[in-house]
Amino acid sequence: MNLAPEYKARLDEALEHSGQRSTKQREHIFSVLLEKRDHPTADEVYARAREGMPSISLATVYNCLETLIETSLIRQVNFEREPTRYCPNLTNHAHFYCRESGEIVDIELPDELIGQLMAVLPEGFSASHIDIAYDGKCNCCHD
Amino acid sequence: MNLAPEYKARLDEALEHSGQRSTKQREHIFSVLLEKRDHPTADEVYARAREGMPSISLATVYNCLETLIETSLIRQVNFEREPTRYCPNLTNHAHFYCRESGEIVDIELPDELIGQLMAVLPEGFSASHIDIAYDGKCNCCHD
DNA sequence: GCAATAATTAGAATAATTCTAAAAAAGGGC
DNA sequence: GCCCTTTTTTAGAATTATTCTAATTATTGC
Numbered sequence: 001m002n003l004a005p006e007y008k009a010r011l012d013e014a015l016e017h018s019g020q021r022s023t024k025q026r027e028h029i030f031s032v033l034l035e036k037r038d039h040p041t042a043d044e045v046y047a048r049a050r051e052g053m054p055s056i057s058l059a060t061v062y063n064c065l066e067t068l069i070e071t072s073l074i075r076q077v078n079f080e081r082e083p084t085r086y087c088p089n090l091t092n093h094a095h096f097y098c099r100e101s102g103e104i105v106d107i108e109l110p111d112e113l114i115g116q117l118m119a120v121l122p123e124g125f126s127a128s129h130i131d132i133a134y135d136g137k138c139n140c141c142h143d
Numbered sequence: 144m145n146l147a148p149e150y151k152a153r154l155d156e157a158l159e160h161s162g163q164r165s166t167k168q169r170e171h172i173f174s175v176l177l178e179k180r181d182h183p184t185a186d187e188v189y190a191r192a193r194e195g196m197p198s199i200s201l202a203t204v205y206n207c208l209e210t211l212i213e214t215s216l217i218r219q220v221n222f223e224r225e226p227t228r229y230c231p232n233l234t235n236h237a238h239f240y241c242r243e244s245g246e247i248v249d250i251e252l253p254d255e256l257i258g259q260l261m262a263v264l265p266e267g268f269s270a271s272h273i274d275i276a277y278d279g280k281c282n283c284c285h286d
Numbered sequence: 287g288c289a290a291t292a293a294t295t296a297g298a299a300t301a302a303t304t305c306t307a308a309a310a311a312a313g314g315g316c
Numbered sequence: 317g318c319c320c321t322t323t324t325t326t327a328g329a330a331t332t333a334t335t336c337t338a339a340t341t342a343t344t345g346c
Contacts, residue, residue, distance in 0.1 A: 057294065057296065058296090060295070062333095062334070078223050080221050080227075105268075107263065107264060116256060117237075121277065122282065124283075125279065125282055128278060130277050132260070132273065132275050132276075133273070134272070136272070164323060166323090200326050201327090207325095226303090227303090
């Protein structure tokens, strides 16, 4: 429920930078995501958010998540047609989706590998972002 | 509308292998995807399929696409929450999504790069598949 | 503190996809 | 080729995550 001052500052700065206002709800949603660093869906964020702010609405949760994505404070993770998940880890990383447990695990990626991926793009293509999703069985789900 | 014999054989074999039947509709959907090698949505596949088979239903299009994916004859491409797209290119490749034109372009990937991506997985993780999506501006959309 | 603007809210609307149950088609044995 | 069983197709209803709408509330700059 409480946003550490450094994150509060980061949030406020990012919002101001994009001409948006700082609100209790945005702060709360950001703190919810930072508190448990997994990959919750909007519904899960909503459920967690209501614990500390019972009157928040689902639409606001969607709005806040959208704002946090726009301001690059969180990332969006999509796996096939499943509900979108939200991720506060901003380092270079890929997502590993375990078909068995359904869990999503962050896989840290060396900058060099990202560079190599950028390097295979044909002339004239420029990417602002690369999304990498592994799909298989995680360590907990092996015999 | 016509499926080249080699593809017909591949389809029949894949279907038999998975204990499924060969049908006019499955054959037709497969041929539609092979004819124009882009990344159509289910709706677009439906529209194209009706040209040669006006009585086909949307549910069947979805069913057939599902079957073709299960039998690894085509791939599914998801970009954020947009409608799923379908891709008959089975080589190692990533997808480049152009924010400007909305176009999806196949980016061929060296096996070695896939190997490196597999190599960064922690002990105990095994991936059957890696999905790579670039997001930026394609060569046609640069100044 | 006031006006102007932006954000939140509840509930309706949307859109891709899946489900359902009935009709049609395939494949195997004769 | 014909019957039987199983699978597939079909039309339309249902689902579900998400977005939209319009009214209320909060925030910011003065």
